[in-house]
Amino acid sequence: MQPGSPDNEWREDCAPRRVLDLFSSKWTSMILHVLDTRLDGCARTGVLLRSLPGISKKMLTQTLRDMEASGLVIRRVYGTVPPAVDYTLTPLGKRFVELIDLLYGWGRDNADALDALKAKKGEGA
Amino acid sequence: MQPGSPDNEWREDCAPRRVLDLFSSKWTSMILHVLDTRLDGCARTGVLLRSLPGISKKMLTQTLRDMEASGLVIRRVYGTVPPAVDYTLTPLGKRFVELIDLLYGWGRDNADALDALKAKKGEGA
DNA sequence: CCATCTGGTTACGTCAGGGTGCCTATGTCC
DNA sequence: GGACATAGGCACCCTGACGTAACCAGATGG
Numbered sequence: 001m002q003p004g005s006p007d008n009e010w011r012e013d014c015a016p017r018r019v020l021d022l023f024s025s026k027w028t029s030m031i032l033h034v035l036d037t038r039l040d041g042c043a044r045t046g047v048l049l050r051s052l053p054g055i056s057k058k059m060l061t062q063t064l065r066d067m068e069a070s071g072l073v074i075r076r077v078y079g080t081v082p083p084a085v086d087y088t089l090t091p092l093g094k095r096f097v098e099l100i101d102l103l104y105g106w107g108r109d110n111a112d113a114l115d116a117l118k119a120k121k122g123e124g125a
Numbered sequence: 126m127q128p129g130s131p132d133n134e135w136r137e138d139c140a141p142r143r144v145l146d147l148f149s150s151k152w153t154s155m156i157l158h159v160l161d162t163r164l165d166g167c168a169r170t171g172v173l174l175r176s177l178p179g180i181s182k183k184m185l186t187q188t189l190r191d192m193e194a195s196g197l198v199i200r201r202v203y204g205t206v207p208p209a210v211d212y213t214l215t216p217l218g219k220r221f222v223e224l225i226d227l228l229y230g231w232g233r234d235n236a237d238a239l240d241a242l243k244a245k246k247g248e249g250a
Numbered sequence: 251c252c253a254t255c256t257g258g259t260t261a262c263g264t265c266a267g268g269g270t271g272c273c274t275a276t277g278t279c280c
Numbered sequence: 281g282g283a284c285a286t287a288g289g290c291a292c293c294c295t296g297a298c299g300t301a302a303c304c305a306g307a308t309g310g
Contacts, residue, residue, distance in 0.1 A: 015232035016155070018239045023148050026298080030141070045257055056299055061258060070242050081307050082256040095238045099231050106224050107140035113220045114143045117195050151268075170287060181269055186288060207277070207286040 027055055027063045029100045035089050036097040042088040152180055152188045154225045160214050161222040167213040
């Protein structure tokens with residue numbers, strides 16, 4: 001294996017891996033998707049919390065903050081008495097929503113393939 | 126998204142999540158891709174090992190076995206003196222290769238978006 | 251006076267993914 | 281004889297993602 005060979009395509013920072021990174025957080029893609037699809041690109045923390053069954057407050061905040069740091073959303077704080085914060089999808093965020101929709105769409109179109117997969121996590125029968 | 130079943134769409138076993146499951150192993154998608162793209166759908170363990178810089182023997186075997194269990198590849202063992210084993214992509218595996226190519230393709234086409242992402246893992250400067 | 255609602259943080263604990271290293275078994279090569 | 285290559289098993293470890301629960305702050309309302 002020499003340098004310059006196709007093997008170098010698989011470095012840590014290659015496109016494929018960076019794409020996958022986006023899906024490595026469990027909630028990121030769902031937040032992005034929900035934000036875009038059901039919340040019209042902007043929502044308050046509480047709304048998001050209630051829109052994503054199963055997520056904990058901590059994970060929401062944490063993921064949202066990471067997303068902000070990544071430039072996927074904008075965090076706006078209103079200095080009101082009961083704290084109010086909302087998160088808005090950035091144009092960059094929307095680019096990734098496209099990808100996510102692509103992926104989710106594939107999932108819907110290929111549900112049979114997904115069904116054919118012998119899952120190793122839910123099998124009890 | 127139509128109202129009526131919003132929250133239920135996000136159950137553990139919804140299509141979106143199952144799709145993401147495929148990418149949750151770090152090596153699965155790369156193995157699939159390499160197997161299809163560079164190895165013509167079939168390769169011996171050693172070849173795969175050398176084709177995926179950074180993977181450890183354990184992870185290769187483990188991932189490959191998981192993939193076999195999932196029905197993505199077929200494992201063939203030749204009872205030869207120096208053990209020989211090869212893995213072949215199944216039709217199901219090829220379905221998923223399509224998805225992976227889709228994803229990787231997006232990554233290549235949108236490298237600028239990936240670049241625009243402020244990574245929180247590599248920045249030290 | 252206390253509960254509550256808001257958004258967050260912090261401490262704490264669990265668990266699985268991932269990685270390293272060592273071990274087997276046989277046959278060939280030095 | 282000893283090293284190496286083949287494919288893989290197994291023990292051990294480490295990290296970090298994830299989750300839970302408690303707590304903070306300030307105003308409101310009962």
